[in-house]
Amino acid sequence: MKAVLPGGTIGVLGGGQLGRMLALEAKRMGYRVGVVDPTPDCPAAQVADFHFEASFDDLEAARELASRADVVTFEIELIPSDILAQLETQVPVRPSASVLRTIQDRLVQKEFLKRAGFPQPPFTSVRDSREVREAAGLVGFPAVLKGRRGGYDGRNQVFVAGPDDLQDAWQTIGSRPTVLEAFVPFKMEVSVIVARGVEGEMRVFPVAENVHREHILHTTRVPARVSEQVQREAEHIACGIAEALGHVGVMAVEMFVLDDGSVLVNEIAPRTHNSGHYTFGACVTSQFEQHLRAVCGLPLGDPSLLSPAVMVNLLGDLWLEGAPPWDVVLSQGNARLHLYGKAEARAGRKMGHVLVFDADTDQALREAESIVAALRRDRSSPSCRRPPR
Ligand SMILES: Nc1ncnc2c1ncn2[C@@H]1O[C@H](COP(=O)(O)OP(=O)(O)OP(=O)(O)O)[C@@H](O)[C@H]1O
Ligand SMILES: [Mg+2]
Secondary structure, X not given: OOOOOOOOEEEXXXXXXXXXXXXXXXXXXXXXXXXXXXOOOOOOOOOOOEEEOOOOOOHHHHHHHHHHXXXXXXXXXXXXXXXXXXXXXXXXXXXXXXXHHHHHOHHHHHHHHHHOOOOOOXXXXXXXXXXXXXHHHHHOOOEXXXXXXXXXXXXXXXXXXXXXXXXXXXXXXXXXXXXXXXXXXXXXEEEEEEEEOOOOOEEEOOOEEEEEEOOEEEEEEEOOOOOHHHHHHHHHHHHHHHHXXXXXXXXXXXXXXXXXXXXXXXXXXXXXXXXXXXXXXXXXXXXXXXXXXXXXXXXXXXXXXXXXXXXXXXXXXXXXXXXXXXXXXXXXXXXXXXXXXXXOOXXXXXXXXXXXXXXXXXXXXXXXXHHHHHHHHOOOOHHHOOOOO
């Protein structure tokens, strides 16, 4: 296979923050970048060489991108896999349409994991109200009813305490095909970012420890505070999945660690991932550079950790009274600010993140939390209020 070398053009379907950071790394390495995304001036378009303002199901725009690119990739699972399949006749597409097809439907993904023998919470498909009644006996409670497609940050999910709540949950989720999954009393959530190259070679980033708030990733800490055995198991699962899928590129596997040290797969993202943002600053090679290397057919980079770190997400809630006081982050030498250039801040929307480096990750976490608290607090504190005229 011929490698796509610097000077070549990377076509990216999706123009959010993942596409933006991919484009930043690609530009640094001398590539040209084109993006398809419906939002004018989207985060990736601000960095890319060209942008087609088009929806993800616009085949013509995708074809136009492919005609100008040496390789096409994606940064979001919402891309119709049929569009990827069409592009495959034109240009190398990595990861492939078949990988996306397996992952983007939660039920298909879970059935793939089951067939391949990877551990996961008990689940069952729920397609209609008859299956809602049957599901009650199959999974056990508490449980979570999850939409099959398009879910992120806990959207399209309803917690179900007991069998009597199932019909209500089914209505809440809009009577659409779903998966009912046992709620797992996990001790910790971790994720593993693995890269697989065109020849099947793999490199694994350090296991990351994740804390979610209201189903949205809040912090990632690396290294994760897990035993060597859990670490090996998590890496083994992630590599096994990448191999079984025939994945090319970076992939994230979100997992639950239970009290007894067993590890269950929560879900797979066939792309760069929020819980891998720490790599862009804390590792020799970032997940974005690694993804580029994989899809371009280059040797994979060194994923080693340069410094223990904590990543904290900055959500739109911090913008409700205008731009946060950035000096809070900028005045701290061991903190690194990333902003995604999104025009509109909404509550719960990921607007940026901060990395805090410290050999002691408890200390890094305290600093990260106090940065976020200060970004929030500063404007409502009396000293920052504008004096009355
Ligand atoms: N079966 C479960 N048991 C316990 N907690 C769960 C379960 N499923 C989901 N959660 C919690 O909700 C979070 C989000 O769930 P999940 O990863 O399925 O959602 P998502 O909407 O696909 O999110 P994203 O794509 O943003 O990661 C999980 O990280 C976990 O904290
Ligand atoms: Mg998730």
